[in-house]
Amino acid sequence: MEVRKYPDTDALYLKLRDTQYQCGRELDDSRHLLLDVNGDVIGISFLYASEGIDLGGIPSHEVDMVW
Secondary structure, three states: OEEEEEOOOOEEEEEOOOOOOOEEEEEEOOEEEEEOOOOOEEEEEEEOHHHOOOOOOOOHHHHHHHO
């Protein structure tokens, strides 16, 4: 897992897998899932990170696989 911070845009990106990006899915205005060709989550973007990060609604089985 890799964590990238983007202070200029107040964003945080969690890279979960090193596979090719296919598309994204917006959970809400501040949380986006990045998916590969199989529909598996490869990363999660959090906007407004300094306001806190809500993990509700994020597919837990995807995150659990990485930990």
